[in-house]
Amino acid sequence: MTLQPKQSMAAEIKAAIEAEIESGTLPPGALLDERTLAERFGVSRTPVREALQQLAAQNLVRIAPRVGVFVSRLSITQLRETLELLGELEAVAAKLAARRMDDEQRASLEASMAQCVEASNENNGKQFAEANATFHDLIYAGSHNEYLAQQIHSIRRLMQRYRPKIFLTPAQRQKALQDHRKLADAILHGDEVAAHDAMLQHAPVGTTGFSEFLSTLPASYLEGESGLGSSPPAAATGAKRSRGGVTGEEGDAKPRARRGLSRASAG
Structure with missing residues (x-):
């Protein structure tokens, strides 16, 4: 039409x-x-x-x-709840990817890991963010569960406005690299439990991880806790x-x- x-x-x-x-x-x-x-x-x-x-x-x-x-x-509560949901869904995707990824997808995941390392070595935050997105997309695709991938992408789109500052510092990129290596190793070895756990640890939903995530956000990005109509x-x-x-x-x-x-x- x-x-x-x-x-x-x-x-x-x-x-x-x-x-x-x-x-x-x-x-x-x-x-x-x-x-x-x-x-x-x-x-x-x-x-x-x-x-x-x-x-x-x-x-x-x-x-x-x-x-x-x-x-x-989003309010702080909404951010936390959204990240909790996203982390759980991504963990399921990682577990399924460890079980279902084909050889071509596994090779692509390893290549994506190399791109993350290259971007980090070049101290390029924007390039690292793009490589990070590709890395995650490959895991979602590797789950071979289209509905799950759609739900994750929908939530990530909602959260994306809060993420531009997340890979600005070398320390942030190094932490992400370490998480990615654990994830990639677990998936490539077909270890479903390790892949699930590694993705949960990667998501900024724990007390420390969430606090660090909030510290990257200006106060003006956050809604009042009383709801959308609040001051x-x-x-x-x-x-x-x-x-x-x-x-x-x-x-x-x-x-x-x-x-x-x-x-x-x-x-």
């Missing part, structure tokens, strides 16, 4: 914004201005509104009536206008709304 021009443009805008959210270009709490986005993409506000509504359905943005549209934030942290206020439809962060929303901030429900 061929997309109508308006539908096609909405899909393109959605994909562009989604990529910027996942890369961290649009951080949690960032305020998205409909009018500015329309100017950026050279379209009317209708396809922009459609794109934002689609992103809201994926929990990537939050539409606050009479206030604005924001990149969704944002003070650190979220005062962000300056930037390009690409970002007009600040959630704590800065109400003053801007009084100055005519476009709304997702506006014409």
Whole structure:
């Protein structure tokens, strides 16, 4: 079925914004201005509104009536619970990969491990993050459980906005490398129990691991514990206008709304 021009443009805008959210270009709490986005993409506000509504359905943005549209934030509790779920699902994938990976996939996993080492040696955080994603994707594919892989990818997409800073330091990359080596060895030797345990240890869900993960996040990335309608942290206020439809962060929303901030429900 061929997309109508308006539908096609909405899909393109959605994909562009989604990529910027996942890369961290649009951080949690960032305020998205409909009018500015329309100017950026050279379209009317209708396809922009459609794109934002689609992103809201994926929990990537939050539409606050009479206030604005924001990149969704998670509370500390939501982050912990999401990481716990992700860690358990990834551990199952690792166990199944140890059982089911074929020879070609095992060779690809070993090659991916070498790419992680190379990126770490070159002190390239971005390259390491890409190699890390490939390493994990190979494990999911190696589980030969498509539904499991889909669920993991869905959660990782939700979490991706919180991960851009996770491999910035050599110490972070070295820890990930050690975890990857244990994982790869267990999977390549067909040791299901060791693969499951290694993935659980790799996930930042323990007390120390989760605390270290939180320490990489600005306070403005976190939602209040009382829920999505709670007041944002003070650190979220005062962000300056930037390009690409970002007009600040959630704590800065109400003053801007009084100055005519476009709304997702506006014409």
